[in-house]
Amino acid sequence: MILFIGWLFVFLEVFFIPGITIFAAIGTLTMIGGVVLAFNNFGVVAGCITLAGTAIFTFLSIAFGFKTGLFNGLTLKDTVKGKMNQIDQSKIKVGDVGMALSKIGPIGTGLFNDLTYEVQSMGEYIDEGNKIEVIKVSMNKILIKQIT
Secondary structure, three states: OHHHHHHHHHHHHHHOOOOOOHHHHHHHHHHHHHHHHHHHHHOHHHHHHHHHHHHHHHHHHHHHHHHOOOOHHHOOOOOOOOOOOOOOOOOOOOOOEEEEOOOEOOEEEEEEOOEEEEEEEOOOOEOOOOEEEEEEEOOOOEEEEEOO
16 A cells, blocks of 8 residues: 555656656655565565566556556647747838837837837836837837827
8 A cells, every 4th residue: 555655646746746746755755665664574575576566567657658648638738829029120210100009018019100019118107099209129129218
């Protein structure tokens, strides 16, 4: 029973809650304790058989779990297909005037030359509908200021 509980902790660590290592440590220590008890209570031959059986069973059960795809339903298969704000610098330049399409505080959406961009102010909050001006265009960032 002790060996099974240890195996269960290791199995849970590998397939259900990876990365914590507490369950694997507890499971490993529990299995070691079970093997030590087998050596103490039943002798060297029974202890060696218990040790070998525990190692083989643990290895085969984990290999079987991976090979058969037993837990594929629990794994994440989606990929992120989003991309950074890519700016065509031929369509927007420093000095262009546009309008805030959303509240910019300090990041929001602006309309310049009939195109929508994610914009960033220099820390100020700009309400929707206010006129804004481009003060800097970098690789993926458009810095703006409010026109008063």
